[in-house]
Amino acid sequence: xxxxxxxxxxxxxxxxxxxxxxxxxxxxxxxxxxxxxxxxxxxxxxxxxxxxxxxxxxxxxxxxxxxxxxxxxxxxxxxxxxxxxxxxxxxxxxxxxxxxxxxxxxxxxxxxxxxxxxxxxxxxxxxxxxxxxxxxxxxxxxxxxxxxxxxxxxxxxxxxxxxxxxxxxxxxxxxxxxxxxxxxxxxxxxxxxxxxxxxxxxxxxxxxxxxxxxxxxxxxxxxxxxxxxxxxxxxxxxxxxxxxxxxxxxxxxxxxxxxxxxxxxxxxxxxxxxxxxxxxxxxxxxxxxxxxxxxxxxxxxxxxxxxxxxxxxxxxxxxxxxxxxxxxxxxxxxx
Numbered sequence: 001x002x003x004x005x006x007x008x009x010x011x012x013x014x015x016x017x018x019x020x021x022x023x024x025x026x027x028x029x030x031x032x033x034x035x036x037x038x039x040x041x042x043x044x045x046x047x048x049x050x051x052x053x054x055x056x057x058x059x060x061x062x063x064x065x066x067x068x069x070x071x072x073x074x075x076x077x078x079x080x081x082x083x084x085x086x087x088x089x090x091x092x093x094x095x096x097x098x099x100x101x102x103x104x105x106x107x108x109x110x111x112x113x114x115x116x117x118x119x120x121x122x123x124x125x126x127x128x129x130x131x132x133x134x135x136x137x138x139x140x141x142x143x144x145x146x147x148x149x150x151x152x153x154x155x156x157x158x159x160x161x162x163x164x165x166x167x168x169x170x171x172x173x174x175x176x177x178x179x180x181x182x183x184x185x186x187x188x189x190x191x192x193x194x195x196x197x198x199x200x201x202x203x204x205x206x207x208x209x210x211x212x213x214x215x216x217x218x219x220x221x222x223x224x225x226x227x228x229x230x231x232x233x234x235x236x237x238x239x240x241x242x243x244x245x246x247x248x249x250x251x252x253x254x255x256x257x258x259x260x261x262x263x264x265x266x267x268x269x270x271x272x273x274x275x276x277x278x279x280x281x282x283x284x285x286x287x288x289x290x291x292x293x294x295x296x297x298x299x300x301x302x303x304x305x306x307x308x309x310x311x312x313x314x315x316x317x318x319x320x321x322x323x324x325x326x327x328x329x330x331x332x333x334x335x
Contacts, residue, residue, distance in 0.1 A: 004065075004318060004319075004322070005058070005322065008058060008061045008062070008071070009054060009058070011061075011072070011075060012054055012057045012058070012061070012075070012078055012079065012082070013051075013054075015075045015076070015078065015079040015130075016039065016057075016079050016082060016083070017041070019079050019083060019126050019129070020032065020035050020036060020039060020083075020126060022126060022129065023035055023122050023126060031118070031119060031122060034107055034111055034115065034116075034119040035119055035122060035123060035126075037107065037110070038086060038089075038090060038101070038107050038123075039051060039086060040052065040102070043104065049102060049103065050102050050103065050104060051102075052086075052102065054082060055222075055326070056078075056081045056082055056085055056189055056190065056193045057078035057079060057081055057082045058078075058326065059081075059190065059193035059194050059197065059215060059218075059323075059326070060074050060077050060078035060081055060193045060194075060196050060200075061074050061075070061078050061197065062197065062319045062322050062323050062326070063193070063194045063196075063198055063201070063211050063215075063315075063319075063323065064197040064198070064200050064201045064319075065201075065318075065319035066197075066313075066315035066316060066317065066319035066320045067197065067198050067201035067203050067207065067211065067313065067315065068201060068316060069197070069200055069201025069202065069203075070201075071319075072137075073134075073137040073138055073200050074196065074197055074200040074201075076130050076131065076133040076134045076136075076137065077131065077134055077146055077150075077196040077197070077199075077200055078193075078196075079127075079130045080127045080128070080130040080131040080150055080196075081127075081150065081189060081192060081193050081196065083123055083124070083126050083127035083130060084123075084127045084150065084153070084154060084157070084189065085189055086123055087121075087123035087124040087127060088157055088161070088189075089101060090106075090108075090116055090119055090120035090123060091116075091117070091120045091161075092161065093106040093107065093108055093109075093116070094108045094113055094116055094117065095161070095165060096248070107119055107120075124154075127150075128147075128151075131146060131147045131150050132147065134146050134147070134200070137200075138199075138200055142199055142200070142202065145199055146196050146199045146200065149192055149196060149199065150196065152192075153188040153189055153191065153192035156183070156184040156188035157184055157185065157188050157189060158184075159184040160181050160182065160183065160184020160185030160186070160188065161185055163177070163180060163181035163184065164181050164185055164250075167181065167250075167251040168248070168249065168251070170251075173251040173256060174256070175253070175256050175257070175260065177251075178251065178252075178253055178256050179220075182219075182220055182223045183216075183220075185223065186219045186220070186222060186223035186226075187215075187216045187217075187219030187220050188219070190215040190216065190218050190219025190222065191212050191213075191215040191216040191219060192215070193215055194211040194212055194214055194215030194218075195208060195211060195215065197211065198211040198212070198313075203313075207313050207314070210309055210310070210312040210313035211310075211313050213309045214309045214310045214313065214323075217302050217303075217305050217309060218302075218303070218306045218326075218327055218330070220302050221299050221302035221303045221306065221327070221330050222330055224253055224295060224298050224299050224302065225299050225330055227245070227252040227253045227254055227295065228254065228292075228295045228296070228299070230245035230250075230252055230254075231245055231252070231254050231255075231283060231286070232283070232287075232292060246274050246279060246282060246283070247273075247274050247276060247279070249269075249273070249274070253295060253298070254286060254291045254292070254294075254295050255269070255286075257290075257291050257294050257295070258285075258286045258289055258291050261289045261290070263285075263289045264285050264289070265282065265285040265286045265289055265291075268282055268285065299330065303327050303330060306327050307324060307327055307328075310324070310327075
């Protein structure tokens with residue numbers, strides 16, 4: 001990606017830091033400590049890996065630029081999307097009982113569940129306050145449209161998370177059910193990111209729709225790749241165990257594909273809980289039945305569709321090339 005990306009990332013980090021500082025009230029600095037720890041600004045291991053990739057806010061700024069807008073005006077929206085994303089991660093770790101987030105103890109593991117729930121609520125509130133700031137740099141009607149788009153994405157996000165949790169206790173989950181869940185759990189925020197970029201660039205409805213669909217397809221590809229890494233990823237690289245999806249009996253796409261084949265993988269799955277010592281054998285069964293190849297092909301298919309939709313928006317300049325590169329990099333993503 002070109003030299004503008006470090007500039008974008010630095011501006012995003014400054015905007016996020018300013019937004020999170022609003023939670024540093026008198027006598028409650030520890031709440032701010034929880035938020036800044038989760039964001040990767042304190043607590044050791046400071047690096048891009050700890051902070052996360054900031055893909056969603058980058059999508060906001062790149063879309064705005066590609067749509068002939070001023071990316072500086074999109075910074076409040078970029079920060080709002082990232083804060084919503086991090087709110088969801090804090091709560092997701094609680095609901096999944098995940099002890100690690102990006103290679104470090106998650107917020108609930110370090111401070112306890114009640115404080116982590118409250119920290120996530122604070123992060124969500126900061127996101128809403130940040131989205132309102134758009135009225136300072138774009139028209140009130142466009143700002144209201146952006147706030148509504150982000151809040152709709154938040155509602156869709158919780159619906160997707162509900163399905164994800166519900167699937168853990170359902171015996172029968174289809175691949176069609178999976179896509180419904182992922183539309184909310186991951187694609188909603190990607191879609192909102194590109195839509196917000198288009199709104200701040202004052203795009204017409206047709207162009208906004210094209211960018212929104214590009215983000216949606218990109219989000220689906222991102223989640224499928226995440227599912228791939230949940231089984232075939234390297235823990236030292238991803239910062240998360242590649243055992244959790246199987247041992248927690250999550251209904252991810254590779255697992256649902258394996259169940260649909262009704263082979264030896266499905267037979268073993270039906271027998272109940274999986275011992276960590278069995279994992280390599282079970283992963284090999286899934287791979288031998290075509291699970292790994294299927295997932296890799298699905299990521300490529302979704303990214304190809306996303307790039308075709310992007311062309312409908314007629315993006316321009318270096319930001320256009322960076323949007324394409326960001327999509328293509330998902331194919332080889334290892335974290």
